[in-house]
Amino acid sequence: MQATAGEVNVSGRVAALLELGSGFNPEFTGRENIYFNAALLGLSTEEIDARFDDIIAFANIGEFLERPVKTYSSGMMLRLAFSVVINTDPDVLIIDEALAVGDDAFQRKCHARLRQLQANGVTLLFVSHSAGQVIELCDRAILLDRGEVLMEGKPKEVVHNYHKLLHMEGDDRQVFRAQLLCGQTPQIEAVAESQQPSDDSGAFDSALTPTSTVWYQSNGAFIEEPHVRNLNNQRVNLLEAGHSYDYCFKVHFDREAFEVGFGMLIKTVSGVELSGATTTKNHQKRIPYVSAGQTVEVRFRFKCQLRNGTYFMNCGCSALVNGERKFLHRGVDSAMFSVVQENPDATGVVDLGIELHTELAS
DSSP, X not given: OOOSSOOOOOOSOXXXXXXXXXXXXXXXXXXXXXHXXXXXXXXXXXXXXXXXXXXHXXXXXXXXXXXXXXXXXXXXXXXXXXXXXXXXXXXXXXXXXGGGSSOHHHHHHHHXXXXXXXXXXXXXXXXXXXXXXXXXXXXXXXXEETTEEEEEEOHHHHHHHHHHHHTOOHHHHHHHHHHHHTTOOOOOEEOOGGGSOTXXXXXXXXXXXXXXXXXXXXXXXXXXXXXXXXXXXXXXXXXXXXXXXXXXXXXXXXXXXXXXXXXXXXXXXXOOEEEEEESTTOTTTSEEEEOTTOEEEXXXXXXXXXXXXXXXXXXXXXXXXXXEXXXXXXXXXXXXXXXXXXXXXXXXXXXXXXXXXXXXXX
């Protein structure tokens, strides 16, 4: 493929995993493709022989090594392709979305090897829509949109603006793109510190609105205005780790309902459920009876123990209908928020408040 413009100067060996199965002949066996693919990447037969045992050990595809790769699953294809690429001793390693397949154990194995390569001085050019992988593997990130570089900087900052851009439409999106192109930081409505109690925090960004919301059909009730508030009752969607917030919504009842319960859920961008709560199993927290025309205001208080990133929330209302519990109304991705300040000592997705105690043993 010829470049449309510009040039790239590289000193050293470049290995690339651009598309799953690229560089493989589907009619060749796994063994034959190891030699075929490694040769394309610049290794001699002697060099491939010296690395062969390491390649098959990392791939761990067993007897499939002697079968045509056209019989492989996508996960097996990744195992073989990744194993070949990382054993070519590259100076520059390019990976484009290839880690999106494969089982969890092998993905973690790949991440560990990439970390090892980086520690040995290998430059990694990593292209992905996975925010978590970008933050984990990269020390610098670029936000590309329609062929333009909108932003370059620290991975967490770039990912935060990527998520905002992802959920914008129309004029708001165009304004935000222009701000990023000019190097401007989009304005947010900060909560005045003078108005906050000592345990209160947060800010509000009107552009941070979910576009993926799905509302199920109403069955006698209707949920309105799902959002997050701080303990000073101010609406926020930029949260600080370690502080408490309320997830609020109203439920208007079109007809009477019995043993009414409510629920909520917090999840990652990829849909991993982090935490939630429901009152349906606790009779003391259920409302025995709600008459038609009434509105119930619901508040779920939670302590934000999450790391920097963007998160989505579900909400729901249920009741007993003819002796069976059924949803009256529920929403998926009904609200979203970003955590913008975290505990710098914590790692992972959730901060469990881990404390370190050490002492010198005699």
